[in-house]
Amino acid sequence: MHAGVGQTVAKIILFGEHSVVYGYPAIAMPLRNLRMIARVEPTTRPSELSSLGWVGPLDEAPARFASIVRAVDAALEFAGHPNARLRIETHAEFPPERGLGSSAAAAGAVIRAVLSAFDVDAEPEDLFDLTQMAERIAHGHPSGLDATATSSQSPIHFQAGATTAVQINLSAWIVVADSGIHGSTRETVGHIREEHERCPEVTRPRLAELGRITAEAVDDVRAGDVSGLGQKMNDAHRLLAELGVSNARLDQLTAAARSAGAVGAKLTGGGRGGCVIALARTSADAKRIAAALGMAGATGTWVYAPHAYEVAA
Structure with missing residues (x-):
């Protein structure tokens, strides 16, 4: 294992927030200049998180970081190293809890950083599924729109889990x-x-x-x-x-x-x-x-x- 880096971006929903949860379409646009960056590196100490001004043991992270904790666990399980110890750091160029997809972006960036650290490749479908695991902790019943849009390179049309570029x-x-x-x-x-x-x-x-x-x-x-x-x-x-x-x-x-x-x-x-x-x-x-x-x-x-x-x- 070595240090790993992952990156996602903020997003806005042009149309379809809330109705997308009920199967209707949505249009979303990634904001490519507003990045979420995660870095991980191995440690001999218990896993530690540094995010949004909070630093401490991963298993003692406040509730607002529950989706990141789940993202780390899910990525380690996918990589085949569930007991690895990591130092995890996230840096956001946009504020949290503003409807810009911060929870999905943070989870997605952390997942990518962990997989990078173990040189594990993942298909887009795998990255989506892993991010959704974390998003369920943050939002309960996420549509999947944020998980998709925060890793997209172009505006997307999203409906019932299907994504096409717009x-x-x-x-x-x-x-x-x-x-x-x-x-x-x-x-x-x-x-x-x-x-x-x-x-x-x-x-x-x-x-x-x-x-x-x-x-x-x-x-x-x-x-x-x-x-x-x-x-x-x-x-x-x-x-x-x-x-x-x-x-x-x-x-x-x-x-x-x-x-x-x-x-x-x-x-x-x-x-x-x-x-x-x-x-x-x-x-x-x-x-x-x-x-x-x-x-x-x-x-x-x-x-x-x-x-x-x-x-x-």
Whole structure:
């Protein structure tokens, strides 16, 4: 065994959060400049974790690191060295609990680092399955979208476990803004599940509408229909708010983005905190929207050009 390194990235969900859990489609985009890096090396001491400012024995890690602990165990079992002792370190270039896929990214990076340390190759399907083991600890019943998107090189269409690359032909920019509030995907997924069981006649039509919007948005991103996509973002945010996964801060930020010229804006990820995304027609518009979001209380902003991705045929 030797030192190993693994890397994944942050992601945003353009459309389909929550409804994807019920079999509807989702569109997600990796944020390749926001990396999650894991490093592991052998040690003679009990396994140790250094992550998000916490350092200590792996078996004493706080509950928020449970998915990383599971990722280490799963990767060691896959590598055939379940009792190996490791020093594990993660470094994130984006904040946790913001709907950017931090738990899946951390698990995926750690798994890749452990397998690298043992020179063990794994197929994409194996990496997905291992990451899902860890994600079940973090989110209970994950759709698999985060596990896929945080290791993707291009935007993806995801539905019922099947993934295909999406060619985005939009001449537009996406502004991502951090609300500064921790979100909990596990909590919001659980909330919608409870509402789905309690009032299916109310919840099911909204989830179905989110599914329809996402399916039509795929055509918009391929055709370059910025106006149509922006309106669908606004409609999706309204439906997510009706499902109870928005909050006052997210509503305030999406409104501020629209007032600053965004074609559309919505929450992204689990909701009740985390991030919002806004669609801008030009780079200058994106900069103005990012500044307005900062004035409205966003603690961080990033601007991306989705048309910059190259999708292999």
